[in-house]
Amino acid sequence: MSKITLDNLSHSYLDKQNSDADWALRDINLDWQDGGAYALLGPSGCGKTTLLNIISGLLNPTKGKVLFDDKDVTSQTPVERNIAQIFQFPVIYDTMTVYKNLAFPLKNRGMIDSEIDSRVKEIAEMLELTKTLNNRASGLTADGKQKISLGRGLARSNVNVIMFDEPLTVIDPHLKWVLRSKLKELHQKINKTMIYVTHDQTEALTFANQVVVMHEGQLVQTGTPVELFEKPKHTFVGHFIGSPGMNILPCQIQSSTPVIDGVKISTNSQINKSNFSKTEIGIRPEFVSFSKEGIPVKVLKVSNTGRHKIIDTECKSGKIKVLSHPSKDIPSGSAFLSFNKKYTYTYGDSWIIE
Amino acid sequence: MNKTINQKAWLFVIPVFILVAFNAVVPLMTVVNYAFQETFGNNVFTWEGTRWFKQILRSDRFHSALGRQFLFTGVILFIQVPLGIAIALTMPKKGIGVSVCLVLMSMPLLIPWNVVGAMWNIIALPEIGLLGHTLNDLGFDYNFTQQTGDAWFTTILMDVWHWTSLVVLLSYAGLRSIQPAYYQAAEIDGANRWAVFRHIELPKMKKVLTIAILLRFMDSFMIYTEPFVLTGGGPGNATAFLSIDLVKMALGQFDLGPAAAMSLIYFFIVLLVCWVFYNLMMRNETQG
Numbered sequence: 092m093s094k095i096t097l098d099n100l101s102h103s104y105l106d107k108q109n110s111d112a113d114w115a116l117r118d119i120n121l122d123w124q125d126g127g128a129y130a131l132l133g134p135s136g137c138g139k140t141t142l143l144n145i146i147s148g149l150l151n152p153t154k155g156k157v158l159f160d161d162k163d164v165t166s167q168t169p170v171e172r173n174i175a176q177i178f179q180f181p182v183i184y185d186t187m188t189v190y191k192n193l194a195f196p197l198k199n200r201g202m203i204d205s206e207i208d209s210r211v212k213e214i215a216e217m218l219e220l221t222k223t224l225n226n227r228a229s230g231l232t233a234d235g236k237q238k239i240s241l242g243r244g245l246a247r248s249n250v251n252v253i254m255f256d257e258p259l260t261v262i263d264p265h266l267k268w269v270l271r272s273k274l275k276e277l278h279q280k281i282n283k284t285m286i287y288v289t290h291d292q293t294e295a296l297t298f299a300n301q302v303v304v305m306h307e308g309q310l311v312q313t314g315t316p317v318e319l320f321e322k323p324k325h326t327f328v329g330h331f332i333g334s335p336g337m338n339i340l341p342c343q344i345q346s347s348t349p350v351i352d353g354v355k356i357s358t359n360s361q362i363n364k365s366n367f368s369k370t371e372i373g374i375r376p377e378f379v380s381f382s383k384e385g386i387p388v389k390v391l392k393v394s395n396t397g398r399h400k401i402i403d404t405e406c407k408s409g410k411i412k413v414l415s416h417p418s419k420d421i422p423s424g425s426a427f428l429s430f431n432k433k434y435t436y437t438y439g440d441s442w443i444i445e
Numbered sequence: 446m447n448k449t450i451n452q453k454a455w456l457f458v459i460p461v462f463i464l465v466a467f468n469a470v471v472p473l474m475t476v477v478n479y480a481f482q483e484t485f486g487n488n489v490f491t492w493e494g495t496r497w498f499k500q501i502l503r504s505d506r507f508h509s510a511l512g513r514q515f516l517f518t519g520v521i522l523f524i525q526v527p528l529g530i531a532i533a534l535t536m537p538k539k540g541i542g543v544s545v546c547l548v549l550m551s552m553p554l555l556i557p558w559n560v561v562g563a564m565w566n567i568i569a570l571p572e573i574g575l576l577g578h579t580l581n582d583l584g585f586d587y588n589f590t591q592q593t594g595d596a597w598f599t600t601i602l603m604d605v606w607h608w609t610s611l612v613v614l615l616s617y618a619g620l621r622s623i624q625p626a627y628y629q630a631a632e633i634d635g636a637n638r639w640a641v642f643r644h645i646e647l648p649k650m651k652k653v654l655t656i657a658i659l660l661r662f663m664d665s666f667m668i669y670t671e672p673f674v675l676t677g678g679g680p681g682n683a684t685a686f687l688s689i690d691l692v693k694m695a696l697g698q699f700d701l702g703p704a705a706a707m708s709l710i711y712f713f714i715v716l717l718v719c720w721v722f723y724n725l726m727m728r729n730e731t732q733g
Contacts, residue, residue: 149629170635182630184644195644199635243634 093160093251095123095146095284100155102141115141117308128278130299131288138308139288143254148172159251175244175253179260181236185229189220192228193242214242234266252284271298292332304328321434326441329373335401338411342372349437352407354386356430360437360444367439376414378431381422385429393421479705497706507707510690517686518665521604525661529612536617550610562674565603589676593683596676600684603671612657619653620646655726659719666715687711
């Protein structure tokens with residue numbers, strides 16, 4: 092077990108890099124504490140898997156260092172780093188039984204048979220695979236197979252970190268929930284650092300204590316699910332997390348106060364400079380409400396999801412979504428909206444102004 | 446739901462029926478016809494029952510041709526399959542090298558079979574051929590037209606040269622379809638190169654290898670043109686494989702009855718071996 096530090100990490104799959112777009116990862120600095128449950132969240136193609144493969148040692152970074160417990164491991168192989176990785180689709184050794192699959196990494200490391208046996212049985216017990224131990228691994232269902240891949244990682248008692256690369260992609264929806272709680276439970280039991288890569292915010296937010304959001308090869312925010320929800324540091328985070336995502340509206344700054352459609356908005360940001368190329372207001376639909384005065388809008392559409400109503404409205408500067416209780420009456424035609432100041436932020440060039 | 450019954454659809458199948466009838470059923474039935482009868486020409490036939498079959502199955506000539514055939518097929522499979530896999534494993538996985546290797550590998554497959562025979566005949570000529578002359582210069586007493594061992598050596602070498610590519614191409618296709626995650630997982634599990642081959646590559650190649658072995662078995666078991674041009678079945682009957690022996694009997698001696706019986710036996714052997722092999726290979730597939 093160890094602390095993981097990423098020091099100024101950059102990676103490119105090209106030999107020559109001319110612009111920012113040629114980098115799959117840019118200037119990543121990150122500390123992962125020992126024993127934490129982390130999620131790496133971002134849309135497809137943002138560099139999550141690249142980052143994971145660099146941590147596991149399958150890929151050598153173009154620049155920067157990877158440290159385990161402050162020890163530089165950048166040039167070490169995955170075996171030397173002693174990590175476990177679970178892939179998007181289950182990787183199993185088809186011709187072997189479940190037992191042999193679990194024993195395989197231990198055998199490769201020269202462990203004696205009696206030790207292997209007790210270890211495999213222990214892991215099988217933990218993952219509820221005991222009954223199928225002597226079956227051929229290829230005959231199992233997708234979730235069973237994914238448990239085997241996980242088991243091969245857990246079988247080694249001293250792994251530094253367990254990494255999951257969108258491990259539930261091929262699992263049936265009703266089993267996803269079960270497996271995810273299983274993982275969470277496992278994390279509490281074995282207390283190892285776990286990194287979980289996903290593009291699904293629900294998976295990330297339910298699994299992890301700390302979520303790292305990535306966007307176009309960069310880290311945009313690290314925080315607890317609540318922090319990401321209440322105070323997104325970048326408009327991308329606001330937009331990506333939450334359903335529906337944050338309302339982002341272009342605004343003007345007039346004497347340190349943001350203005351939308353001529354209406355002054357009080358926000359939680361202290362605006363000290365004004366030389367941004369673009370400024371925006373971010374407010375989550377949860378914190379917008381109808382009132383007697385505020386921003387004049389037209390109500391376009393009301394959708395009732397059962398749990399809440401989602402109201403699409405439009406002001407001159409753009410569309411604003413409002414989330415309200417299903418029993419509440421919604422005005423039709425023209426209305427006014429007000430924002431809860433505590434959760435309203437101003438963004439300069441997409442980054443939060445605090 | 447009510448299905449409307451419309452028998453007119455059968456009309457669309459008629460062209461295929463006619464095609465299959467003329468290129469398979471009619472010729473095959475002609476052979477069956479000859480296999481049970483004796484004819485002296487003029488379209489006069491006498492019924493002989495299973496006499497030709499008994500005669501063939503008891504003849505030493507058939508036994509030895511069959512033995513040679515199994516030996517030849519066995520040897521070339523034993524060489525071509527491992528060699529083909531080995532070459533596929535060493536082929537480049539990306540870049541310009543891929544196309545170069547694929548084109549080079551396909552070349553032997555594109556050469557007409559009688560040309561292959563003629564080519565190797567010339568190459569192997571002991572007096573002037575590149576291979577034959579070199580071997581004799583190196584002190585080997587090599588003459589494929591007179592010595593059984595040399596004739597076999599040359600025939601096998603020719604077949605390996607001609608057909609290993611097929612195994613290579615199929616194996617390569619199988620290897621390329623393996624997801625990188627398998628290799629990454631194996632790397633993390635600390636598997637050595639042999640374990641990666643044994644537990645990932647070989648199982649993943651199982652299906653293409655089954656096809657490769659089936660194709661190579663059938664083709665080599667029915668081989669005719671190349672050895673016919675190279676050795677003509679000689680010296681003596683040393684390389685007279687089943688099909689060469691069959692043609693000798695049918696066209697050389699004009700023993701149509703026994704030749705027809707032999708054709709059918711030959712056909713059933715190929716069918717039987719393929720069926721048994723395929724079922725053995727696929728036995729576990731249905732469970733997975």
